[in-house]
Amino acid sequence: MSLPNSENASTLENAMQLMIQTFHKYSGDEGDKFTLSRAELKELLITELGNYLGNAQDKTAVDKIMGDLDSNGDGEVDFTEFIILVGALTVACNDFFLEYNDKPEKKK
Numbered sequence: 001m002s003l004p005n006s007e008n009a010s011t012l013e014n015a016m017q018l019m020i021q022t023f024h025k026y027s028g029d030e031g032d033k034f035t036l037s038r039a040e041l042k043e044l045l046i047t048e049l050g051n052y053l054g055n056a057q058d059k060t061a062v063d064k065i066m067g068d069l070d071s072n073g074d075g076e077v078d079f080t081e082f083i084i085l086v087g088a089l090t091v092a093c094n095d096f097f098l099e100y101n102d103k104p105e106k107k108k
Helices: 011-026 038-053 059-069 079-102
Strands: none
Touching (some): 011 079, 059 079
């Protein structure tokens, strides 16, 4: 199966394709090619989400994220578990920006 031509895809379809491609860019270097190991997840978090997650290089932070995402307890993050992270992070960013935009401007 190949992804549709991005020239004909909508913005949301392109975003979905990018999430799929990003997951598979990191999955499979170690073990199962359809899951992220702890090391693969750490690399993805640092490279792709470092601006939003802050200290993704912290082993404790990576362990916490891995534990929270690994809902089936197999020690790896599958695509569904990865999408839960992206979705939760997107909701948190949306909430932050809504709250930020609702604050009254400071008077000079």
